[in-house]
Structure formats: structure tokens, C-alpha cells
Amino acid sequence: MKEQVILEVTGLSKEFEIKEKKFPYKTNLLKAVQDVSLTVKKGETLGIVGESGCGKSTLGRLVMRLIEPTAGEIFLNGINMTGLSGEQLRQKRSGFQMIFQDPYAAFNPRMTVRAILEEPLRTSRIPKEEWQDKINRILELTGLPQDALKRYPHEFSGGQRQRISIARALLLNPGLVVADEPVSALDVSIQAQILNLMKELQEKMQMSMIFISHNLASVQYISHRVAVMYLGRIVEIADSDDLYEHPLHPYTQALVETIPIPVPGEGRKRRRLSGEVPSPIHLPKGCAFHLRCPYASEECREKIPEMKEYSPGHFTACHKHVLET
Numbered sequence: 001m002k003e004q005v006i007l008e009v010t011g012l013s014k015e016f017e018i019k020e021k022k023f024p025y026k027t028n029l030l031k032a033v034q035d036v037s038l039t040v041k042k043g044e045t046l047g048i049v050g051e052s053g054c055g056k057s058t059l060g061r062l063v064m065r066l067i068e069p070t071a072g073e074i075f076l077n078g079i080n081m082t083g084l085s086g087e088q089l090r091q092k093r094s095g096f097q098m099i100f101q102d103p104y105a106a107f108n109p110r111m112t113v114r115a116i117l118e119e120p121l122r123t124s125r126i127p128k129e130e131w132q133d134k135i136n137r138i139l140e141l142t143g144l145p146q147d148a149l150k151r152y153p154h155e156f157s158g159g160q161r162q163r164i165s166i167a168r169a170l171l172l173n174p175g176l177v178v179a180d181e182p183v184s185a186l187d188v189s190i191q192a193q194i195l196n197l198m199k200e201l202q203e204k205m206q207m208s209m210i211f212i213s214h215n216l217a218s219v220q221y222i223s224h225r226v227a228v229m230y231l232g233r234i235v236e237i238a239d240s241d242d243l244y245e246h247p248l249h250p251y252t253q254a255l256v257e258t259i260p261i262p263v264p265g266e267g268r269k270r271r272r273l274s275g276e277v278p279s280p281i282h283l284p285k286g287c288a289f290h291l292r293c294p295y296a297s298e299e300c301r302e303k304i305p306e307m308k309e310y311s312p313g314h315f316t317a318c319h320k321h322v323l324e325t
Contacts, residue, residue: 006175006208007040007063012072014058018281028281032058034232036072037307040176045202045209047223047240049216049255051277055232056212060178063210064098065089076176094124094172101181103165107153113164114149120171134171141201142167159190163197170201177202178210183218195222216259220244225313228252231280231288234307238314248316250293287319 014033020026033055040046048056061067063074065081074081076096084092100106107116117138121131139146142163153161162182169177179198183191199222202209213219219226220240227237228249236249247253254273275292278284286303290296299319307317 003044004042005039006042006044006077007038007210008075009039009063010037010073010075012036012059012062012074013070014055014062014067015070030281031232031283032280033062033069036232036234038227038234038237040208040210042175042208043202043206044225045199045211045223047219047226048210048212048229049214049219049226050229052214053277053280054229055280056229057180059229060098060180060210060212063176064096064178066098090123094120095174096176096178097169097172097174099162099165099169099177099179099182102185103158103161104153106165107161109153112150112152113144116153116164117149117168117171120168124172126172138167138171141170141204142197157190158186159194162186162194166194166198166201170205170207173205174207176208176210178212180212181214182211184213184215191218198222216244216255220259228255231278231283233288233317235289235318236314236316237307238316242311242314246314248310248314249289249318250295251289252316287317 012033013031013035016030016032018028018030020028036059038046048059050056058067062069065074069082072082076092079092081089081092111119114135117135118131121134126134135149139148144160144163144167148156148160148164153164156164165182182198183194186194195218198209201207211219211222223240225237226240226243227234228243228251229235230251236243236247236252243252244256247256273292278288278291284291285301287293287296287300287305290300293300297319303319305317305319307315309315
């Protein structure tokens with residue numbers, strides 16, 4: 001039986017206008033996301049990984065319709081979300097939710113946890129008599145005590161606040177959750193607890209998830225498939241184990257080699273990437289990675305590589321001669 005596709009993104013791009021602060025006050029375009037296409041299946045976690053500034057958080061906000069795309073389309077359960085606005089979009093909001101990097105910044109500090117959890121129920125027009133049952137259920141699932149409802153966000157630790165953020169996102173039982181760096185602001189010991197909680201809830205509720213992070217080990221642990229981004233483009237996407245064991249793109253290879261091996265005295269042979277990351281305002285011609293790539297040729301400097309399937313389910317955007325090196 002064919003697996004159900006929850007999310008389909010086609011040709012998604014986002015450009016921001018940046019005005020220079022000195023005469024002649026020229027306006028430039030910052031290309032944050034460029035021609036991204038991907039799918040997420042029911043019950044699947046897709047990890048998005050890449051360096052800071054690669055566009056992964058912008059991609060997450062585009063999927064959530066928090067910002068408008070410059071080009072491309074977003075289909076959720078077969079419905080074109082880019083064509084919806086106002087009341088139509090509000091009615092669909094319960095089906096896709098977001099977990100932010102800093103939960104404290106995402107909360108109103110003057111609202112109790114009860115008020116924070118009741119807000120999406122009110123906005124989605126859930127009958128008031130159902131509120132308490134839904135809140136009790138999500139508190140149990142996220143490991144929060146009942147007395148948390150009376151308290152304010154500042155009274156909790158970072159890990160507890162992230163549990164509240166997860167509870168709010170899952171309260172309406174969404175089909176898709178976008179988690180943007182949900183553990184990067186937490187202590188290492190707390191990160192493991194939150195990752196385990198998210199993985200457990202994802203399997204229990206059979207929801208789909210986009211997990212965005214610069215931490216490759218976290219992405220490997222929680223994801224079924226992983227997409228690697230570089231300067232707004234996806235350069236490689238594959239099943240998690242396949243990508244980490246057999247990375248094809250030179251950028252992915254360099255990233256994977258930075259993951260520490262938890263064995264004393266053992267380490268990976270790391271290749272050093274030369275040069276600096278180009279500006280997303282002044283992107284180089286051809287493959288954006290060619291300035292740092294040890295295998296770059298004239299073709300790389302002139303032509304943007306197409307995304308191709310090199311083994312079942314393993315796609316990469318790299319000129320073929322690189323893979324044969």
C-alpha cells in the first residue's frame with residue numbers, strides 16, 4: 001500500500017529585499033530559500049540540517065505560512081495552502097503547528113499555563129466543555145503536573161517550558177509539526193529528555209514532523225529521512241542511516257565528519273573546507289558550494305547541478321564527476 005503524503009512542497013523560494021544604508025540606497029535581494037521541493041509522509045520525521053544561515057528556519061516558517069513564499073506551492077493533505085488566506089487559513093491552522101527554539105519568547109509572560117493552553121482551543125472554536133479533557137490528556141503525555149496550570153512561564157526551567165511548548169503544539173492533535181531548533185537552547189542532559197519525549201509522542205500520535213537543527217547527531221537520532229541545506233538549496237536528501245553512512249555530496253561528507261565518535265582515543269578523519277560561505281545576497285554563478293569544494297570543476301562554476309537519484313531514495317544535487325572521484 002502506498003504511503004500517504006501529508007506535506008508536499010514544490011519549487012519553494014523566498015527572497016527578502018535588503019536596502020543598503022548608504023547612497024545610492026540600492027535594494028538587493030537576499031535569496032534565503034531557492035527552489036526547494038520535498039515531501040513528508042504520514043508518521044515520518046524529516047530532519048533539515050545545515051550551517052547557520054542556510055535557510056532551514058526560513059523553510060520551516062514558509063511551510064507554516066508564517067511568511068509568504070516568493071514562488072512555489074505548499075500542499076498539506078492535498079490542499080494548496082499557498083492559495084489560502086484569512087479565515088480559510090485559520091480553519092486549517094489546527095492541522096499544522098510549530099515548536100519554537102525559545103519557548104519563553106513564544107509565550108505571553110502574563111498568561112498562566114492554563115491560559116496558554118486554552119488559547120489554541122478557543123481560536124479553533126473547540127467546545128468549552130471539551131477543554132479540560134484535552135488539557136489533562138496533553139499534560140499526561142508531556143509529563144507535566146496538574147499544578148503547572150496555575151503557574152507562569154518564568155516559574156519553570158528551560159526544559160519544562162519546552163514541554164509546555166510541545167503540549168501547546170500537540171493539543172489540537174495536528175497532522176504535521178515543524179520543530180525549529182527545539183533543543184539547542186537547553187542543557188545537554190535536558191536535550192536528551194526532550195528528544196526522547198518528541199520521538200515517543202511522534203510514534204504514539206502518528207504525526208508527521210519536520211525537525212530543524214544544526215546538530216547532526218540529534219537529527220540522526222530522531223529522523224527517518226534527512227535533507228541537507230546549503231545557501232537556500234537542498235543539496236542531498238536520503239534515509240537517515242543511508243545519508244550518515246554513505247554521504248554523497250562533498251558538503252554532506254564534511255558535515256558528517258564533524259560528528260564526534262563516543263569512543264575514547266578514536267576520531268574521524270576530517271576534511272577541511274577552504275574559503276568562506278558566500279553571501280546569500282551575492283551568490284556565485286553555478287553551484288554555490290564550488291568556492292569551497294575540493295572537487296570543483298569548470299562545470300560546477302557555470303551550471304547549477306540538478307537533484308538526481310543515485311540510489312533508491314538517495315538524491316543529491318552534485319555534478320556526476322564529483323561522485324565518481
